[in-house]
Structure formats: C-alpha cells, structure tokens
Amino acid sequence: MKRRDFIGSGALFSTSAVLPRLVSAADSWSDGSIQHLIPFSNHNSILLKVSFREPQEGPKLRIGRSLFDGQQRDTLGRFWSFKAEGLESHKEYELTLQDNTGNRFADSWPLQTTPPIDADAESLRILIYTCAGGPDDAEGLDGTWRFLPISTRRRILERALSLSPDLAIGVGDQVYWDQNTPRNNRPSALQARENIWGKYGSLDEDLPIYGSANEAAITGCLDEQIASLYGTSFRSVPLILTQDDHDYFVNDAATDEEITLPPRNFTARLGRAQQSLYFPEFLPDPYRPNYIAGAFRDGSSESYGSFRWGSLLELLLYDCRRYVTLAGPSAVFIETQTEKWIKNRTSDENSSRHLIHIPSTPMGWSAGKWGEWYPDFIQSDGQLGIENPKPYWQSGWFAQHQRILTSLANQRQRFPLMISGDLHAIGSGTIHRSAALNFDNPVETILSGPVGTGSAWPSASRGIGSTVPVNLQVEERSSPIEKNGFTILDIDPFGIDVRQFAWLPEDGLDTINNLQPFSEFRLDRI
Incomplete structure (x- = not known):
C-alpha cells in the first residue's frame, strides 16, 4: 500500500511517539510526571517498572501505610523499579507513587494481587498478543509501512483493554532495531x-550499555517503542512481556558471514x-x-x-533465543535444566485445572x-520442503520440540495447549502428528496475533506465509492470516473459551473500536 492510500484510510499514520498513554474521554486519571508504568503481581507481591519524564531522587511506592523505596535502573534517575512484598492474596490495593517529601507524581490507582497459590478460582480473562514493537x-523506500504507527497500535490495545482482561501478555518482539544482521548489509536495506531507525543514533559495542552514548540511544529507541506505546494504560492490568530475537536487537539469521543467535555479549546485554x-x-x-537459567537468588527470573491464578491456571513462559545452542543433534532452544522444569510442571496435573505453554517461537507452523x-x-x-536442507539449522531443536510436545500430549486430565507469536499472523490449529509421534491427546496451538505489523507483511520478503511443516499433521481450525490482532481467553474450571480478533488498515480506524472476533471456539477439559 502506498503512502497516500495508507494515510487516506482514516489518518492512520499521524506521529504519536510522544503521546504518553491511551486516552479515552471517560478517563480523567492523571499520569502527572510518569512517562510509563508496567505492573506485575502474584499472590503476595507487586512489581512495577516506571519511567519518569525527568530524573528523580528517591521516589517511593505507597500502599496503605507502607512505603517501598524505588530502585534506580539507569544512570540519570528516570527509570525505577518498585517491589512490594508481604501483601495479602487476591486483594485490590491502592497504589501511589510519591517523592521523598510525600508529593504525588500522579493520581493513585488500583491493582490486585492474585489468589493464593493453591486456592480455587472460578474465572480469569487473559489478553495475549505479539510483535507490538517497531518505530x-x-x-x-518502496512506500510500504514496516510498522503501524504507535497511535494505531494503542488504539488496538485500547479495544483489547475494553474487554477487561485480568492479565495481559505480549509474546516477544517488543522492539525492532536489529544490529549487524546479514540482510541489513545490502545498500537498499x-x-x-x-x-526508519536513523533517529535513534547508533550503538557502539566498544562502550558499556550504561553511562555512555549507548544509554541515550537505547532509551531513545525504547521510549518510543515501549514507553509511548503502553504509557500508563496498563496500570491496573498486570502485563507480562517476554522476549524473542528482536528483543536482543537482532533478527534470527545465519549465513557464512554471521550467525546472530545465541545473542553475543553485547546484544545479550541490550536485551537485559x-x-x-x-x-x-x-x-x-x-x-x-531458582537454579534455572536467568533466575536470581530471590526467586525472580x-x-x-x-x-x-490459584489452582485454576498455570502458565509456563519461555524465551527460545537467549540460551539457544548450536550443537547439532544435542542443540536446544531451551536450556536443559529449564526443559526439565517445564516437563515436571506439565506432568503435575493435580496442581492446576489448566496449563498453557507460551514459547516465544511457535509450534505448528x-x-x-x-x-x-x-x-x-x-x-x-517456492514451497516449504526438506529436500534442500536449511543452512545452519540444528537437528537438536526439533528433538527438543518432540520432547515438549510429548510431555504436553501425555496429560490425561487437561487438554494440551500452547500459545505463541513471532510469525506476524493469527490463527489456530490442532497438532495430531509430529514426525513419528501420533498424539491420542492432540496439542492445541494458537498464534496470538501481531499488534504492530504494518503493510510490509513478512511473507512478501520471505516468499511464504505461516505454513504447516512437512512432517506435521495439523488440523487448522483457522488458517493463519496476516492481520493485526489479539486473542482473548476466558478460563473457567471446566474449559477455555477462545476469541480471536483481527484487523487491517483497509478496514478503517473507526472499526477498531467495535472490533468483533473472527474466530471463536471452546476447549473443554478431558
């Protein structure tokens, strides 16, 4: 789609990077001096990541009569984390951010902790999506738009938030600013x-991330792609953001000149x-x-x-890029001890009514x-096949895939379910066979839907869209389509209702506000 056509379809491409949050006419809440705020909670704790428009000294989080000191995350004092522990389960708290004299930075807001770990819970609504990043x-140069403008992405998320989710999950690719990937060495690229990216400046591998020009470059990029997208709109909805290849500032690619994963030291530090x-x-x-890769001594990870969510649901979320190995038949996407933990949790069917795997790299397509x-x-x-081998692909990756699918399919009370992103498409299907493995309890797989992709859909450059691999038998409930969108899960003790929403710029901006699901189905416990 050319510039005049894209702009003509509802003023889609107005500049929006400096707008701080999703705003509705009925929302009089003031974010004051807060640039962005993303919360997370469990049964006894709350964790916030906050950036301010200006550097601060000694900000605090007030919950009731308790004050929790902020932990400075950057050099200047704009970025802070706040962790409140020892809270009651399944309770709504009023939160206030204030300076060291007691003055508020913004209006107070509510946030709820989750039910006790093993308590019965009746319902949960989850919003899940992918690929929200991008400048x-x-x-x-060809007139196509690599990414939707941030104002349009915010509008899609506003529609999703209007459905009142209890939890939101963004699966990977929170940012797009790839460094030194092979395909980017072509003159046109x-x-x-x-x-598109020149406004961020450049990153220098010979300098530290913090306290150098790199810090200004990375915060300039992420202020636009993350802070201006979310602002404070998710302040009362716990939000989990996971990482994929672009979150390490690379695209997954392998040539004789360079293999981009696992992340090298510099790009791993960018991701962290x-x-x-x-x-x-x-x-x-x-x-x-707390011994799995990426875990800290306090148990965070x-x-x-x-x-x-009590005994109703357990989610297992895993990054398939940080610890990928290139060891041929013993290569893995997921670190070995972590795979054992995933297998053990999957086999413990008495722990929760439902279990969902959320890998950053999808299975089924x-x-x-x-x-x-x-x-x-x-x-x-021009079709997918295995006759001409994929350069630098590792057979151990598929072997791990088989082990994970087997552990899912071996459940006897729960239906196997995984939800992922990455492929810039939305759809769903059922995996009945993977190579020599035939599943009596087939695995449900869902592509959650991309929020940020523009008119330059990846299939145009790859030559193919999301396709069932040769050695898999997948019954596609809804074949993956290249549209922006998201998925809503309504979970009760006996099953999960799934609704998938999709949109294209050609549909017009005004249609987002009343976007309806194009696919609806229910998965029932066995």
Missing part, C-alpha cells in the same frame, strides 16, 4: 534502515537492559526453582517464567526461517 513513522529498564521480571513462584523448530526451507519451487 513510529516507519515508511520504507542500509538506506531504509537510516530512514530492555527488561531492566522497561518491564518487570517474573516474580518468585514456589513451583519454579528473566528469561523463563511462570504465572499462577513454519515460515522457512533459520531459527525455527523445523528443518523446512523454501525450495526452488
């Missing part, structure tokens, strides 16, 4: 890169800085050991996490990319 005003500054780590969970579970590669006829 604003991202017009390519370099020019497009400068046009992104989370440290902008969104919460996973809070401690008594069912998650970066790359691998979990979430419980392929786009022929290097960093996938599958060996499928685009062949000379």
Whole structure:
C-alpha cells in the first residue's frame, strides 16, 4: 500500500511517539510526571517498572501505610523499579507513587494481587498478543509501512483493554532495531534502515550499555517503542512481556558471514537492559526453582517464567533465543535444566485445572526461517520442503520440540495447549502428528496475533506465509492470516473459551473500536 492510500484510510499514520498513554474521554486519571508504568503481581507481591519524564531522587511506592523505596535502573534517575512484598492474596490495593517529601507524581490507582497459590478460582480473562514493537513513522523506500504507527497500535490495545482482561501478555518482539544482521548489509536495506531507525543514533559495542552514548540511544529507541506505546494504560492490568530475537536487537539469521543467535555479549546485554529498564521480571513462584537459567537468588527470573491464578491456571513462559545452542543433534532452544522444569510442571496435573505453554517461537507452523523448530526451507519451487536442507539449522531443536510436545500430549486430565507469536499472523490449529509421534491427546496451538505489523507483511520478503511443516499433521481450525490482532481467553474450571480478533488498515480506524472476533471456539477439559 502506498503512502497516500495508507494515510487516506482514516489518518492512520499521524506521529504519536510522544503521546504518553491511551486516552479515552471517560478517563480523567492523571499520569502527572510518569512517562510509563508496567505492573506485575502474584499472590503476595507487586512489581512495577516506571519511567519518569525527568530524573528523580528517591521516589517511593505507597500502599496503605507502607512505603517501598524505588530502585534506580539507569544512570540519570528516570527509570525505577518498585517491589512490594508481604501483601495479602487476591486483594485490590491502592497504589501511589510519591517523592521523598510525600508529593504525588500522579493520581493513585488500583491493582490486585492474585489468589493464593493453591486456592480455587472460578474465572480469569487473559489478553495475549505479539510483535507490538517497531518505530513510529516507519515508511520504507518502496512506500510500504514496516510498522503501524504507535497511535494505531494503542488504539488496538485500547479495544483489547475494553474487554477487561485480568492479565495481559505480549509474546516477544517488543522492539525492532536489529544490529549487524546479514540482510541489513545490502545498500537498499542500509538506506531504509537510516530512514526508519536513523533517529535513534547508533550503538557502539566498544562502550558499556550504561553511562555512555549507548544509554541515550537505547532509551531513545525504547521510549518510543515501549514507553509511548503502553504509557500508563496498563496500570491496573498486570502485563507480562517476554522476549524473542528482536528483543536482543537482532533478527534470527545465519549465513557464512554471521550467525546472530545465541545473542553475543553485547546484544545479550541490550536485551537485559530492555527488561531492566522497561518491564518487570517474573516474580518468585514456589513451583519454579531458582537454579534455572536467568533466575536470581530471590526467586525472580528473566528469561523463563511462570504465572499462577490459584489452582485454576498455570502458565509456563519461555524465551527460545537467549540460551539457544548450536550443537547439532544435542542443540536446544531451551536450556536443559529449564526443559526439565517445564516437563515436571506439565506432568503435575493435580496442581492446576489448566496449563498453557507460551514459547516465544511457535509450534505448528513454519515460515522457512533459520531459527525455527523445523528443518523446512523454501525450495526452488517456492514451497516449504526438506529436500534442500536449511543452512545452519540444528537437528537438536526439533528433538527438543518432540520432547515438549510429548510431555504436553501425555496429560490425561487437561487438554494440551500452547500459545505463541513471532510469525506476524493469527490463527489456530490442532497438532495430531509430529514426525513419528501420533498424539491420542492432540496439542492445541494458537498464534496470538501481531499488534504492530504494518503493510510490509513478512511473507512478501520471505516468499511464504505461516505454513504447516512437512512432517506435521495439523488440523487448522483457522488458517493463519496476516492481520493485526489479539486473542482473548476466558478460563473457567471446566474449559477455555477462545476469541480471536483481527484487523487491517483497509478496514478503517473507526472499526477498531467495535472490533468483533473472527474466530471463536471452546476447549473443554478431558
């Protein structure tokens, strides 16, 4: 779609990077001097990541009569984390951020802790989506738009929030600013890169992340792509943001010149800085050991996490990029000890009525990319196949895929379910067979839907959309479509109702406000 057509369809591409939050006419809440605020909670704790428009000294979080000191995350004092522990379960608290003299930075707001770990719970509504990152005003040299403007992304999220979720999850790709990936060395790509990303400046691997020009560059990028997208709109909805390849400032790619994953030292530190500054780590969970990769001594965790809503639901969320290995038949996407933990949690069917896996890399479909579970590669006829092998692909990745699917399918009381992102598509299906594995209890798989993709859908450059791999048998309930959207889960003790929403700019901005599901189905316990 060309510039004049795209802009003409409802003024879609107004500049929006400096707008602080989603605003509705009925919302009189004032965010004051807060630039962005992302909360997370469990049964006894609350964790906030907050940025201010100006540097602060000694900000505090007030909950009732208790004050919790902020922990400075950056050099200047704009970015802070606040952790409140020892709270009551399943209770709504009033939160206030204030300076060291007691003056408020913004209006107070409510946030709820989750039910006790093993308590019965009747219902939960989850919003889940993917690929929300990307610069604003991202017009390519060919007139296509790489990403939706942030104002449009916010409008999609506003529609999702109007459905009153109890929890929100953004699966990977919170940012797009790839560094030194092979495909970006072409002259045309370099020019497009400068046009779209040049405003951020550059990153220097010979300098530290903090206290150098790198800090200004990364916060300039992420202020636009994360802080201006979320603002304070999720202040009362716990939000989990996970990481995928672009969150390490690379695209998964492998050539004779460069292999981008696992993240090298510099890009791994960029990924850690992104989370440290902008969104919460996973809070401690008594069912998650603190010896898995990315875990801290206090039980919190970066790359691998979990979430419980009493005994109703357990989520297992895992980053498939940070600890990927290139060891041939023994290669893995997920660190070995973490895989054991995932298997153990999946087999414990007495712990929760429902269990959902949320990997950053989907199972059930392929786009022929290097960093996938599958060996499928685009062949000379333009279709996916395995006759001509995928360069640098590791057979151990598929072996781990088989082990994870087996653990899911071996459940006898719960239906196997995984939800993911990455592929810039939305859809659902049922995996009945994977290579030699036939599943009596087939695995439900859902692509959650991208929020930020513009008119340059990846299939245009890859030559193929999300496709069932050769060695899988997948019954597609809704074949993946390249549209922006999100998924809503309504969970009760006996099953999960799924609604999927999709939208394209051609539909017009005004249709977002009343967007209706294009796919609805229910999954019942066995």
